[in-house]
Every structure is written in C-alpha cells, then in structure tokens.
Amino acid sequence: MESPLNSEEKFGLFPLAALAVIFVIAAPVFWQEVELRPSTVTYSPENEDLHRFYTPVYRQAYEALRGGRIPLWDATRLCGTTLIGDPRVGIFQPMNLVFLLAPFPEGFAVHAFTCLAAAGIAFVLFGRSMGVGFIAALFGGLCFAFSGAAAGAMSRPPLAAAMVWIPMVMWSTREHADHPRAASIVFMGLALAGLLLSGALAVFAATASLATVYILLVSATASRKNSVSMFGALGGYVAAIALSGCIAAVQLLPVLWTAIHLDDPATLVQTVIPAGTLPGGLREAAAQIVAPEPASLPVLIHIGIIGLIVLPAALLQRRRLTEVLLYLIAAVGLILVGVLFAPKFPRALPPYAIVYPAMGYLAAGCALGADRIMRKRTGPGREWYWLSVGLVLCACVGVFVVGSTLTRGYATVAAGVVIVLLMARANAIRVVLGLVLCGLAWTNLVTSSRNVFGHPFSANASDQVLVDHETISGLEGSRSVMVGDLRDGFGPLNNALRRADGFGGLFTREEAAWWRALSATDSPSGTIDHIPDLALLGAMGGRTIFAGQDLDASETNISWVTAGGGYQYATNNAAIPRAHWVTQVEWVDTIDDAIASIREHDVGVASVAFVDSRYRTLDEVAGISDAEASMNATASVEDRSPEHVVVTLRTPTRGVLVLSDSYSQDWQAEVDGAPATIMRVNGLFRGLVIPEGDHVVEFRYRPWAFYAGGIVSIATLALLALWGVIRLFR
Numbered sequence: 001m002e003s004p005l006n007s008e009e010k011f012g013l014f015p016l017a018a019l020a021v022i023f024v025i026a027a028p029v030f031w032q033e034v035e036l037r038p039s040t041v042t043y044s045p046e047n048e049d050l051h052r053f054y055t056p057v058y059r060q061a062y063e064a065l066r067g068g069r070i071p072l073w074d075a076t077r078l079c080g081t082t083l084i085g086d087p088r089v090g091i092f093q094p095m096n097l098v099f100l101l102a103p104f105p106e107g108f109a110v111h112a113f114t115c116l117a118a119a120g121i122a123f124v125l126f127g128r129s130m131g132v133g134f135i136a137a138l139f140g141g142l143c144f145a146f147s148g149a150a151a152g153a154m155s156r157p158p159l160a161a162a163m164v165w166i167p168m169v170m171w172s173t174r175e176h177a178d179h180p181r182a183a184s185i186v187f188m189g190l191a192l193a194g195l196l197l198s199g200a201l202a203v204f205a206a207t208a209s210l211a212t213v214y215i216l217l218v219s220a221t222a223s224r225k226n227s228v229s230m231f232g233a234l235g236g237y238v239a240a241i242a243l244s245g246c247i248a249a250v251q252l253l254p255v256l257w258t259a260i261h262l263d264d265p266a267t268l269v270q271t272v273i274p275a276g277t278l279p280g281g282l283r284e285a286a287a288q289i290v291a292p293e294p295a296s297l298p299v300l301i302h303i304g305i306i307g308l309i310v311l312p313a314a315l316l317q318r319r320r321l322t323e324v325l326l327y328l329i330a331a332v333g334l335i336l337v338g339v340l341f342a343p344k345f346p347r348a349l350p351p352y353a354i355v356y357p358a359m360g361y362l363a364a365g366c367a368l369g370a371d372r373i374m375r376k377r378t379g380p381g382r383e384w385y386w387l388s389v390g391l392v393l394c395a396c397v398g399v400f401v402v403g404s405t406l407t408r409g410y411a412t413v414a415a416g417v418v419i420v421l422l423m424a425r426a427n428a429i430r431v432v433l434g435l436v437l438c439g440l441a442w443t444n445l446v447t448s449s450r451n452v453f454g455h456p457f458s459a460n461a462s463d464q465v466l467v468d469h470e471t472i473s474g475l476e477g478s479r480s481v482m483v484g485d486l487r488d489g490f491g492p493l494n495n496a497l498r499r500a501d502g503f504g505g506l507f508t509r510e511e512a513a514w515w516r517a518l519s520a521t522d523s524p525s526g527t528i529d530h531i532p533d534l535a536l537l538g539a540m541g542g543r544t545i546f547a548g549q550d551l552d553a554s555e556t557n558i559s560w561v562t563a564g565g566g567y568q569y570a571t572n573n574a575a576i577p578r579a580h581w582v583t584q585v586e587w588v589d590t591i592d593d594a595i596a597s598i599r600e601h602d603v604g605v606a607s608v609a610f611v612d613s614r615y616r617t618l619d620e621v622a623g624i625s626d627a628e629a630s631m632n633a634t635a636s637v638e639d640r641s642p643e644h645v646v647v648t649l650r651t652p653t654r655g656v657l658v659l660s661d662s663y664s665q666d667w668q669a670e671v672d673g674a675p676a677t678i679m680r681v682n683g684l685f686r687g688l689v690i691p692e693g694d695h696v697v698e699f700r701y702r703p704w705a706f707y708a709g710g711i712v713s714i715a716t717l718a719l720l721a722l723w724g725v726i727r728l729f730r
Helices: 011-033 043-068 094-098 106-130 134-145 148-153 157-178 181-195 203-227 231-248 247-262 283-291 304-317 321-340 353-376 382-402 405-421 427-449 469-475 482-490 508-521 536-540 590-601 702-727
Strands: 478-482 542-548 558-563 567-571 579-582 583-589 607-611 636-640 644-651 656-660 667-671 674-676 677-683 685-690 691-699
Touching: 011 106, 011 134, 011 427, 011 478, 011 579, 043 094, 043 106, 094 157, 106 134, 106 148, 106 157, 106 353, 134 157, 134 353, 134 427, 134 656, 134 685, 148 157, 148 427, 157 181, 157 203, 157 231, 157 353, 181 203, 181 231, 181 247, 181 702, 203 231, 203 321, 203 353, 231 247, 231 590, 231 702, 247 667, 247 702, 283 304, 283 321, 304 321, 304 353, 304 382, 304 405, 304 427, 353 382, 353 405, 353 427, 382 405, 405 427, 427 674, 478 667, 508 536, 508 590, 536 590, 558 691, 583 590, 644 656, 656 677, 656 691, 667 685, 685 691
Parallel strands: 478 542, 583 607
Antiparallel strands: 542 567, 558 567, 579 656, 607 677, 636 644, 644 691, 656 685, 667 674, 667 691, 677 685
8 A cells, every 4th residue: 555655755846847847848739739730711710709809908908017007998899898807808817927928919829838838737736746656647737738628728818727726726625625724725725816816707616616515525534534624624615715815806806896787797707618619418428538520629528538548547546545536426427517418507607617627637537547557566455456457458448449540549559558567567667658658648639639720810811801001090099890700800900990899898788788779689799790870889989880892881871992901991970079078968867768869869969968867966067058069169089098088178168078988987087187077978988067168187997896906915915925924934
C-alpha cells in the first residue's frame, strides 16, 4: 500500500518545472492545430462572436488600461452601455493580464494558449495533491487541458480563464474536506474568486455546487477517521464562498447592479457559449466519445480515447476508492444529465456549464487510473496491479471492437505500451513508457479536436469588407448601423464610427423595447437584418446605414450609394445631432409611449423632447416655453473619455439639452460646475434643463457599485495580506 507523500515530495520544484515546460510547448501547438488549420468554410457563425464582440470590446478595455484608465463605459456599442457591469470582459481576471502585453487580435491567441498551459499546470498540482505520480499527473493534465471542452473554450476568454481555476477549486475543496482550517478556507476563497472573476458565471455556479456536495460527502467519510466535523467543513466552505465574493466584489457588485436593470438577466450567463457541441442523445454521445468526427466542431465531452482506456484502472485505487467513486460518479452523472436533459435546463444554467467541472472530475479519474498502472507493486496487494492492467487491456479490446480505424490504431498502440509496462522493471523504462502514453493521449486529443470552421481571424480575405478612406473621413464621429451580413466582416469602420448596433449587448428593459421596435424583432440582439425604423434611428443620431449590395433597399425613400468594396451606404437625413437643444417638452409615461410619440410626431425629436413624466415636478422644467427652437442655439461635443463627455453650448432661451447617449442612473452632470439632474428623454437618452446663455455641461459616469465593490475588494485583500504576514512571523 502506497505511503502518503510529504509536501516536498508532492511539489518538487524540478519535476514540476519540467512538466510546466511541456504544457508551455504543447499549448500553442494545440491552438495552432485546432484553430488555424486551413478552413473549407468561409463563414463560421460558431466563432463569430470573437470577431464581433470580444475583439472590439477587449481592445478598447485593455487599451484604456494600458493608458492608465479603468474602462467603465462602452461608448461604441448601442448608444453606450456599461462595460464594468459586463462579466465577460473580466477586467480584473488575472489570466487576462496578457491582453495588456499582446496586441490585438494576436492577444487572443496568446491568451488562449496561456490559459491552456496554466490549466494543465494547475491540474498537475491538483494531481500531486492527491498523491499520484508525476507522469500520472501529467497524463491527467493533458486530458483536461486539451480535451474537447478546452478546444471549445479557446475562442471564449471567460471559459478559457475558467479552465485554469477549476482544478484549483478541486484542489482546495479536497484539502478542506480532509483537514478544515483557516488556510484551506483562504485557499478555497482565492480559487473561487479567480473562477468568479473569469466571467463564466454559469460554470462558477456549477463548480461551486459540485464542490458543496463533494465537501459534504468527503467530510462525512473523514469524520469517522480524523474527527473532522462535517458541519465545520461545510461552514468553512460557506465562509470561503463569502470570501470569494468579497475578493471579487469590484466586479461582482457592478454585475449584480446591471442584472437588476436587465430585460432578461439570464443573458448574463447565456452570452458565453463555447465553440463546441453537445451530443443529442446517448447513442450520439457514445459515438462522439469513442470516435469524434474531426470535421465537425469539437465535442465538449471528449476526453481522449487513451484517457478512457486507462480510466477503469482507477477503480483499483484501494486507498483512494471513495475519492475515485466520487469523481467518476460525478463526471458520468453530469455528462448524462447534460446530454439527456439539455432542452429542459433552466435558461440561467446552460447545459455546457456542467460539462467543464465534469471534465475536471473525469480527468482526475484518468490521472488516478494512469497512476495505478504506472506504480507497480511488488509487495502485498500486487494482485490488484495485475487486475488493473487486465481492466486496461479489456478496455483496449472494447475500443478496438467498436471504434473507427483511427481509434483502433490508438487502442493497439496503447495495449502494447501497457504490456511492455507490465514487464518493465527499471524505473527509467517505466518513465519513458509513461511519457509515450502521454504522447499518445496528446496526439489523439489534437486529432479529434480539429474542425473545419477554424478561427475567425484566419478567414479568407474575401470575408473582410474593405472601406475606402474617403468614406471613413467623411463619416468620422457619426453614429452608424450595419445591416445584414455586412456586419460580420465590417471591422475597418469600428474605430472611425460609433456603432449604433451592438452584437452581444446586455439590454435594459428600455433598451430591449427600443430595439424590438427599431429592428422589428421579438428578441433584441443588437444586430439588424433589414432597413431599421428611420424615425427611431434618427432619434439615436444614426446618420449612416451600411448594407451589403445584395440587400434590397428599393422600398426606402433614401438614396443609396454603391461603393467599390462590395457594400452600399445611405445617409439618414432625419438623424439629429448627437447633442441638440429644444424648447418644447411633452410628457410620456413609458418607453412604449416615447417610441409611439417619436414615430407619430410631425416635427420629430429635432424640435421636441419627450421627457419621462416622473420629472414633471422639477422646478427647472416649468420655466421652459413652447416656442419654436431658435436656430441660434449651438452645441458641440467633446469626448474626453467614454466616461467623461463635455458639451459646450449657447442657448437664446431656457430649454432642454438632449444627448443621444444611453441614460443610466450612474451618470452625473454639472452645468457650469453646479450639479444638475439628468432626465430620461426620448425614452432612452439623457436630457438636461439649460438656462439661457453660454454654458459648459459635463457628464461623468460614476457607477457606485464599482466604487463600493472596489473598496470591499481592496479591504479584503489587505486583511488577507496582513493575516498572511502575521502567520509568517508567528
């Protein structure tokens, strides 16, 4: 029976460094093979959100950080939307620090294989904490970090970062379940905080729930041996959850504040979808596990045929049998639930969310199985070793019978390695054979995860719409919309224009109603597939409409210009300036009333402001006359940052300044240095009552949830650092 390892034996610096080098080398190769293979599909909707959402949003967020500014507001999507309240951005996620160093879009490649390597290294540390050998820990790390789930996560930064923290959560919960103490609570809190900061909220919920069950079961078993209190262990876990929330409060509180105002809060978790597939039933699941088709998207539940072959040997880990059973039952149960009951999952918990922790548990079983056959026993209990090898060889035969030609080849080679391993006596030979087994697993995972869709940045040049510089210079600073398929490759205008559309946006209730009316769709998506409502587009300041040449725009009463880059565009003459001044006010009660008034009013929003009726009691509004707006009023806008907008204006009489940027309670305004009340105007935008004369108006975005969360996070980390220093010197 194997003796427990001490900390120095478990985490030897030299072998861990050697294994880390393996993952650092393997990760970019895996990314290259899976993501950048020559593609036969020129349009890949499964990966388009990386090109249409993550690239522009991450670029502006991390360029702001490089410039010394914390990005809080996104002025380039919709008519402005929260950035700090979008968990997908992960500004405070440690794994996202690579975006501060690497340029875009190459930064996504660096982030992907950095997370893959870190996930493998983290799993090795977890494996060593279980006491498995270094080769077995490497085997499990390869199965986890390069599984089908990892292949589907590479183009999704939140999921890629989450994979790093899942084995850390597994490690910390295992340590706490065995020996609850203050250090294990802090360890769990830090690991859970890292997972929470990734932005993959559904994966965090699934992983944390599974950790709760694991702690209950393991602590109940350990209580009979080590006098561990099950309730004490569970109480410590609750404290760790609370600690993780305090550490991540700088991101968590803005996200919760955003969720309160969303039309559909479930979009916070539904918008992070892996570029992979889940089987539609048991038959399909069995086929994809044994022989996934390289031509399709990666299969999320694929752990590799070599991992499945050695998995049965884990059942012969006598000293760790309870732990093995927990891992395998959890993994198989979660995968079955995800496959069989995916359509019945609640909208707030996508079925893929349970796959990622399930793959962690399954990889743990693979590591324990590899450890069983790698560590030959010569004393009492050696019959268990022979039985474990027999199980592995039976698995090889089973795979050979039901698998494809390629799978049979892997099974045959694996059986040969195991047979030689059975006869080998020298430790050096066994290490080499173990590395060969790891190499087989790696090769199999790379082969089975290849797909024809490829990476969106490796698409053919024909997918990119080329826009002439004269068009850009003539429209710079204006607000535009992209209609139809053109939006999928219209990247050159992102920096020159403000996009009124916004793929992947989080819609408040008012924004959702507006976009349903604007795009004539039941579900707002931030994309437009036909000519939008021109009255609403004009109220947004949408001056330019870009569309593909194949879009039929003959029924519109605007003039279209065909450009040489494969697109056409038109100017919306009904568009109002971004900042304009009116002297007529009409009251509306709801966003639907505002939309109807904008559509039906003769003169439109150029001369009247439809103000929310809750501001009817403001004294400033009572002094506004109904006179026709004077042509002598002027207004100019200066963006000092997305969070700081300055409007300079001259008004001949009292009126309302309307800024066609999204309204939010977190915006504050000053008129000539004096605080002023921002009103919701025209259903969606900001308005201020302005007296006669020359004035300077400043809008500043001050999200209280971010500042409150920042205080909590900093205070928590400071207390943890102080606690660590005290323990060090004691």
